[in-house]
Amino acid sequence: xxxxxxxxxxxxxxxxxxxxxxxxxxxxxxxxxxxxxxxxxxxxxxxxxxxxxxxxxxxxxxxxxxxxxxxxxxxxxxxxxxxxxxxxxxxxxxxxxxxxxxxxxxxxxxxxxxxxxxxxxxxxxxxxxxxxxxxxxxxxxxxxxxxxxxxxxxxxxxxxxxxxxxxxxxxxxxxxxxxxxxxxxxxxxxxxxxxxxxxxxxxxxxxxxxxxxxxxxxxxxxxxxxxxxxxxxxxxxxxxxxxxxxxxxxxxxxxxxxxxxxxxxxxxxxxxxxxxxxxxxxxxxxxxxxxxxxxxxxxxxxxxxxxxxxxxxxxxxxxxxxxxxxxxxxxxxxxxxxxxxxxxxxxxxxxxxxxxxxxxxxx
Amino acid sequence: xxxxxxxxxxxxxxxxxxxxxxxxxxxxxxxxxxxxxxxxxxxxxxxxxxxxxxxxxxxxxxxxxxxxxxxxxxxxxxxxxxxxxxxxxxxxxxxxxxxxxxxxxxxxxxxxxxxxxxxxxxxxxxxxxxxxxxxxxxxxxxxxxxxxxxxxxxxxxxxxxxxxxxxxxxxxxxxxxxxxxxxxxxxxxxxxxxxxxxxxxxxxxxxxxxxxxxxxxxxxxxxxxxxxxxxxxxxxxxxxxxxxxxxxxxxxxxxxxxxxxxxxxxxxxxxxxxxxxxxxxxxxxxxxxxxxxxxxxxxxxxxxxxxxxxxxxxxxxxxxxxxxxxxxxxxxxxxxxxxxxxxxxxxxxxxxxxxxxxxxxxx
Numbered sequence: 001x002x003x004x005x006x007x008x009x010x011x012x013x014x015x016x017x018x019x020x021x022x023x024x025x026x027x028x029x030x031x032x033x034x035x036x037x038x039x040x041x042x043x044x045x046x047x048x049x050x051x052x053x054x055x056x057x058x059x060x061x062x063x064x065x066x067x068x069x070x071x072x073x074x075x076x077x078x079x080x081x082x083x084x085x086x087x088x089x090x091x092x093x094x095x096x097x098x099x100x101x102x103x104x105x106x107x108x109x110x111x112x113x114x115x116x117x118x119x120x121x122x123x124x125x126x127x128x129x130x131x132x133x134x135x136x137x138x139x140x141x142x143x144x145x146x147x148x149x150x151x152x153x154x155x156x157x158x159x160x161x162x163x164x165x166x167x168x169x170x171x172x173x174x175x176x177x178x179x180x181x182x183x184x185x186x187x188x189x190x191x192x193x194x195x196x197x198x199x200x201x202x203x204x205x206x207x208x209x210x211x212x213x214x215x216x217x218x219x220x221x222x223x224x225x226x227x228x229x230x231x232x233x234x235x236x237x238x239x240x241x242x243x244x245x246x247x248x249x250x251x252x253x254x255x256x257x258x259x260x261x262x263x264x265x266x267x268x269x270x271x272x273x274x275x276x277x278x279x280x281x282x283x284x285x286x287x288x289x290x291x292x293x294x295x296x297x298x299x300x301x302x303x304x305x306x307x308x309x310x311x312x313x314x315x316x317x318x319x320x321x322x323x324x325x326x327x328x329x330x331x332x333x334x335x336x337x338x339x340x341x342x343x344x345x346x347x348x349x350x351x352x353x354x355x356x357x358x359x360x361x362x363x
Numbered sequence: 364x365x366x367x368x369x370x371x372x373x374x375x376x377x378x379x380x381x382x383x384x385x386x387x388x389x390x391x392x393x394x395x396x397x398x399x400x401x402x403x404x405x406x407x408x409x410x411x412x413x414x415x416x417x418x419x420x421x422x423x424x425x426x427x428x429x430x431x432x433x434x435x436x437x438x439x440x441x442x443x444x445x446x447x448x449x450x451x452x453x454x455x456x457x458x459x460x461x462x463x464x465x466x467x468x469x470x471x472x473x474x475x476x477x478x479x480x481x482x483x484x485x486x487x488x489x490x491x492x493x494x495x496x497x498x499x500x501x502x503x504x505x506x507x508x509x510x511x512x513x514x515x516x517x518x519x520x521x522x523x524x525x526x527x528x529x530x531x532x533x534x535x536x537x538x539x540x541x542x543x544x545x546x547x548x549x550x551x552x553x554x555x556x557x558x559x560x561x562x563x564x565x566x567x568x569x570x571x572x573x574x575x576x577x578x579x580x581x582x583x584x585x586x587x588x589x590x591x592x593x594x595x596x597x598x599x600x601x602x603x604x605x606x607x608x609x610x611x612x613x614x615x616x617x618x619x620x621x622x623x624x625x626x627x628x629x630x631x632x633x634x635x636x637x638x639x640x641x642x643x644x645x646x647x648x649x650x651x652x653x654x655x656x657x658x659x660x661x662x663x664x665x666x667x668x669x670x671x672x673x674x675x676x677x678x679x680x681x682x683x684x685x686x687x688x689x690x691x692x693x694x695x696x697x698x699x700x701x702x703x704x705x706x707x708x709x710x711x712x713x714x715x716x717x718x719x720x721x722x723x724x725x726x
Contacts, residue, residue: 074600
C-alpha cells in the first residue's frame with residue numbers, strides 16, 4: 001500500500017470522525033424504514049402519496065408552487081437549465097467555473113442538451129453582481145451555487161445576493177439556485193430556506209449532504225416548470241417506477257437534522273480555529289460560513305499522509321481519508337455533521353495538540 | 364366514481380390477484396434487507412462491493428464481459444444505442460414500432476441524442492429477419508425486444524432469432540436486446556439466459572418485472588462498452604452516490620425467483636386457456652410464450668368494468684384494476700408471478716365459471 005491508501009485505510013478504521021454523520025452503510029436505510037409500515041404502498045412513476053406528499057412538504061418548506069423529487073441533482077439541474085432555455089428561447093446559461101455541471105458531470109449538459117454555458121468570474125472566488133453585469137452575451141439563466149463547494153463553501157453577502165436577484169429579474173434572466181447545501185447556509189445568513197429561495201426562480205436541493213440521506217434531490221419551481229421537469233425526468237430515465245427508498249430516507253433525515261444546521265455551522269467554525277492554530281495549516285475560508293471548509297497543509301501529501309495516518313491510528317479519530325495535492329502543499333474538504341459530537345472534548349483538544357506538534361517538526 | 368375508478372378500487376381491495384407477485388409496498392424492500400447487516404458499506408458512485416459484486420454476478424450469469432447497474436432501463440437503453448452509434452459512426456438505429464423507446468419515454472432518445480430510429484415491420488407483429496433485410500438505410504444497431512410486450516409478449520422462433528443474429532453480424536450491425544423480461548422467456552425457448560444473450564452484442568434486463576424487485580436495470584456488453592456506459596450514466600445523472608436499495612433488492616429477488624420462470628410460464632398458459640374458454644374473451648397470444656399475455660373482451664369497457672368489479676368483490680380475486688378500450692372491445696395485460704399460487708384451485712375454477720356465465724349474458 002502507498003501512503004494515500006494507508007491514509008484511507010487508517011481513516012476507515014477510526015471509531016470517531018470529524019466529518020459527516022457516521023458511516024454510509026445499510027443501517028442508514030434500515031433506520032429510516034424502522035417505523036414505516038410494510039403495507040405502505042410504493043410510489044408508481046411519480047404517483048402515489050409517498051412521492052406527492054413529500055413533494056408538497058418540500059414546496060411548502062421552500063415557499064414554492066411545486067416540487068419534483070429526482071434521483072439525482074445532476075439530472076435535476078440539467079433539466080432546470082433546459083426549461084429556462086426553452087422559456088427564454090435562448091440556449092446560453094451562466095455559472096461559476098467550478099460548478100458541478102462544469103467539472104463533475106462528464107459534460108452531460110453540453111452533450112445531452114444544446115446549451116452553451118458561459119463561465120462567470122474567476123474560479124478562485126464567488127460570483128459577483130459585476131460578473132453577471134459583464135456577461136458578454138445574453139443568457140436565459142444564471143445558476144448560482146450556494147455555498148460554492150469547490151472553494152471551501154464560500155458565500156456572497158446576502159446583500160450581494162439580493163442585488164444579483166434584482167438585477168436578473170430586471171433583465172429577465174432566470175436565476176436558478178444550486179442549493180445542494182442550502183440547508184447548511186441558513187445559520188450564517190440568519191435567513192430561512194424560504195427567504196433564501198425567494199430570491200430565485202428555481203431551486204435544487206440535495207438530501208444526502210447536510211441531511212445525510214441516501215440519495216436524491218428536489219427541484220422546485222412554478223407549477224408549469226415542475227410539469228415540464230416531470231416530462232424531462234421521464235426522458236432522462238429518472239422517472240423510476242419506485243423512488244420510495246430515497247424519498248422515505250430523505251423525509252426521515254430531513255426531520256431528524258433540519259434543525260441541527262446551527263450546531264454544524266458553529267462546530268465547523270470551532271474546528272476551523274483549531275486547524276488554523278496548527279503549524280502550516282490554513283482553512284478556506286478562514287472562518288467558515290457554512291458547515292464546510294477546506295483544510296490546507298503547507299507541506300506535500302507525502303509528508304502529511306503518514307503523519308495523519310499515525311495520528312488517526314493513535315487517536316481513533318478520523319481527520320481525513322484522502323489528500324489532494326495543491327500547488328502549495330495538500331488538503332482535504334471537511335463537512336461537519338453529527339459525527340464530531342461523539343468525540344470527547346479532551347480527546348479532540350489532544351488531537352489538535354498532537355497534530356500541531358507533529359507539523360511543527362516538519363515546518 | 365366512474366366505472367373504471369370503481370374497477371380499480373375493487374381490484375385493490377382483493378386479497379388474491381391473478382397477476383404479479385403481490386402488492387408493491389415497502390414490505391418488498393424491508394424483506395430484502397432483513398438479513399443484510401447494517402454495517403454493510405454503501406456503494407459510492409459505482410464503486411464498492413455491493414455494486415461491483417452484483418455487476419460481476421450478472422456478467423457471469425449472462426456470459427458477458429461486463430455489466431453496469433442502472434437506475435432505469437430507459438437510461439440504460441438510450442445509452443446502449445448511443446454507444447453503438449458512436450462505434451459505427453452512424454446515428455441510425457432500428458426497432459419495433461411499439462418499442463418502449465418509441466412510446467413510453469417522451470421521445471428521450473430523439474431529444475437527448477442525435478439518433479434517428481427507423482421503425483421495423485408492423486406494430487401488430489414481431490420483427491422478422493425480412494424486416495431487417497428490407498431496412499431502407501444502414502443502421503448502427505438493431506434493438507429487439509423479447510418478448511414484445513405491447514403485443515402480449517410475443518416471440519419470434521429461436522431459429523428466426525439465430526438468423527437475425529447471423530445476418531446482423533455479417534452486416535456489421537450491432538444487435539441489442541431489450542430483455543426487460545428476458546428471464547421470462549427461457550422456458551418457452553428452452554434456452555438459458557446465457558444462450559439467448561449470446562446472440563446479442565449488448566443486453567438490458569430489468570429487476571422489477573418477472574423478478575419483482577423495486578427498480579433498476581442491468582446493461583451488459585464488452586468491457587469497453589460498459590466503461591463508456593458508465594460515463595454516459597454520469598452524464599444522464601444516473602451515477603447516484605448510492606444505488607444499494609435497488610441493488611440489494613434486485614439481488615434478493617433474483618435469487619428468490621430466477622428458478623420460478625417455468626412455473627410462471629406454465630401458469631400463464633393454464634390461465635390463458637381458462638380465459639379463452641370464456642364467452643367473448645380471446646388472449647394474445649392465444650398460447651402464451653412467456654409469463655404474460657393480453658386478455659381481450661369483445662365487449663366495451665363500460666360493460667366489462669362493472670362485471671369485473673362485481674366479480675372481484677364477490678370472489679376476492681383481482682382480475683384487473685384497469686381496462687384499455689380497443690377497436691373491438693377492451694382488454695388488459697396479465698403477467699404471472701407468485702401471487703396466483705395463493706388462490707385455492709376451486710376458487711379459481713369458480714371465478715372463471717362465473718366470468719363465463721356473466722359474459723354469456725352480454726354476448
